[in-house]
Amino acid sequence: xxxxxxxxxxxxxxxxxxxxxxxxxxxxxxxxxxxxxxxxxxxxxxxxxxxxxxxxxxxxxxxxxxxxxxxxxxxxxxxxxxxxxxxxxxxxxxxxxxxxxxxxxxxxxxxxxxxxxxxxxxxxxxxxxxxxxxxxxxxxxxxxxxxxxxxxxxxxxxxxxxxxxxxxxxxxxxxxxxxxxxxxxxxxxxxxxxxxxxxxxxxxxxxxxxxxxxxxxxxxxxxxxxxxxxxxxxxxxxxxxxxxxxxxxxxxxxxxxxxxxxxxxxxxxxxxxxxxxxxxxxxxxxxxxxxxxxxxxxxxxxxxxxxxxxxxxxxxxxxxxxxxxxxxxxxxxxxxxxxxxxxxxxxxxxxxxxxxxxxxxxxxxxxxxxxxxxxxxxxxxxxxxxxxxxxxxxxxxxxxxxxxxxxxxxxxxxxxx
Numbered sequence: 361x362x363x364x365x366x367x368x369x370x371x372x373x374x375x376x377x378x379x380x381x382x383x384x385x386x387x388x389x390x391x392x393x394x395x396x397x398x399x400x401x402x403x404x405x406x407x408x409x410x411x412x413x414x415x416x417x418x419x420x421x422x423x424x425x426x427x428x429x430x431x432x433x434x435x436x437x438x439x440x441x442x443x444x445x446x447x448x449x450x451x452x453x454x455x456x457x458x459x460x461x462x463x464x465x466x467x468x469x470x471x472x473x474x475x476x477x478x479x480x481x482x483x484x485x486x487x488x489x490x491x492x493x494x495x496x497x498x499x500x501x502x503x504x505x506x507x508x509x510x511x512x513x514x515x516x517x518x519x520x521x522x523x524x525x526x527x528x529x530x531x532x533x534x535x536x537x538x539x540x541x542x543x544x545x546x547x548x549x550x551x552x553x554x555x556x557x558x559x560x561x562x563x564x565x566x567x568x569x570x571x572x573x574x575x576x577x578x579x580x581x582x583x584x585x586x587x588x589x590x591x592x593x594x595x596x597x598x599x600x601x602x603x604x605x606x607x608x609x610x611x612x613x614x615x616x617x618x619x620x621x622x623x624x625x626x627x628x629x630x631x632x633x634x635x636x637x638x639x640x641x642x643x644x645x646x647x648x649x650x651x652x653x654x655x656x657x658x659x660x661x662x663x664x665x666x667x668x669x670x671x672x673x674x675x676x677x678x679x680x681x682x683x684x685x686x687x688x689x690x691x692x693x694x695x696x697x698x699x700x701x702x703x704x705x706x707x708x709x710x711x712x713x714x715x716x717x718x719x720x721x722x723x724x725x726x727x728x729x730x731x732x733x734x735x736x737x738x739x740x741x742x743x744x745x746x747x748x749x750x751x752x753x754x755x756x757x758x759x760x761x762x763x764x765x766x767x768x769x770x771x772x773x774x775x776x777x
Contacts, residue, residue: 364750364764366741367773368723372608374770378596378615379405379761380429380589384551386453387528388558388589389413390460392433393422394536395562397584399433404589405761408754412450416457419444433584435464442469445503449473451758455483455525458506459532462495466508485526489517493533493541514539514578522547522659527574528555534576535564541576548572549660550619554590561585591616594666595760596641597623598735602767604632604645604674605743610770612641622663626652626671630678651680651717657688669695669736676704677743678717685712695733698726702740702748723748728755735760742772 380403390413392399404410406429414431417424421439425432441461448454454473461468472483487497490506492515498505514537519526527547534541546552548570556569562585565577596615603610604627617624617636624634624641631646652675657665665688675682676699686692693708700706701724705716723746728734734756741748753776756763764776 361751362753363777364738364741364748364753365775365777366723366738366748366750368606368721368742368744368746368748370606370742370771370773372603372606372610372742372767372770372772375611375613376599376766376770377613378591378599379403381405381551381554381592381595382407382409382759383524383549383592383594384554385410385589386413386451387456387532387551387555388587389417389431389433390456391532391555391559391562392584393417393420393435393438393457393460393464394532395435395582395584397434397436399435399584400586401431401433402429402586402588403591404429404431405592407758407761409451409453409758412447412454416443416447416454419447420461435584438464441465441467445471453525455486456528456532458486458490459529462490462506462508462512463533463536466511468506469503471503485519485521485523486529489515489519489526489530490533492517493537512537514541514576516542517544519543519545521545522572524549524552527552531555531559531566531574531576534578535559535566535582536580537578539578541578543574543576544572546572546574547659550590550593550616558585558587561587593619593623594664594670594732596620597667598670598739598760599766600627600632600641600643601670601674601739602742602772603643604630604649605677605739606772607645607743608770609642609644612643614639615641617641622661623667626655626663630674649674649678649717651675651678651682651715654683654685656685659688665689665692666732668692669732670739672706672713672715673699673736673739675715676706676718676721676740680717682715682717683712684715687711694729695736698724698737699740701726702744704740720745722746725749725751728752731755731759738763742767742774
């Protein structure tokens, strides 16, 4: 079992480059299955979730190779429309291959996806949308068999909730479907925009990404291209939180500052200094850190649920009382017990957490329970007194590319054992 051993209290200083976005890379990797010829995806993070996505592509018959954060995919030899159960369980985002597989082969056999246990994240929205597009779905013993006896066709689809995964899945199925697809109450996240820009580069006909209505006209074929994955806004927030927790001044290069405006505002409320150009952020920790009166997680452009735990780890040492309301996932406070073990004063009532700032956290043995909760414990350990031993790193490795090497380059005392 691997673990991080962190000796906290070391100021962070220096420059780091932000990795590519996991939540953009995964749907784009899936979309490559729809294309003729070769796709070259640059700035692709080297993560366990990305490796699992490449395995799914390979199992379908694609030629897939990754080297130096660049993935090349040739999908001309797709021959298998069944996604192995073992690969479906690797990550929650495996469901995104359903739309691409239907668009490519008209058939898909798969189980229910795995991933972090953050509470119910039903795929009903996905399946209901596909049924409107002509997909027949049969379920037996937890296995879904999806077919298109009359081919995929466009449809008007209203999402009851602006689900990122459902929006992406519909887009993937619609780009090669017959006729027009209109998605209303679509998710507006920057990763949706990145997927749309990639699809358009490959020859897709779509518009409206970044708004609540996306219109897609099906085309006969897509052609592979070279495309650069956008920077990861949640990883960016994590390194800002690390510097706020440990103290210090850092500069983040190749960041997407437009999508971070809401997050940067929260750090400024904490008395941190943030200045930025189009793709560079200069950040200094607040002295002292101040509490944030109220935060509520919301779909984009609201405060992201993925940053909730990470920001909470910083607020544990902020002067005053902060309140965070979680509206997206019901089990997204699983990291709280470990933070309390490190000396934090947090009370959880229903969907809200009340954080009373303490002067200092102390190191402790803790375990990651999910991806962002694990990142929060990493952030807390960097700012705590003494030694923190963080286990269950498989969760963190799903979203962070060699974080210990990056943090050591900034002066952190952290080892992977």
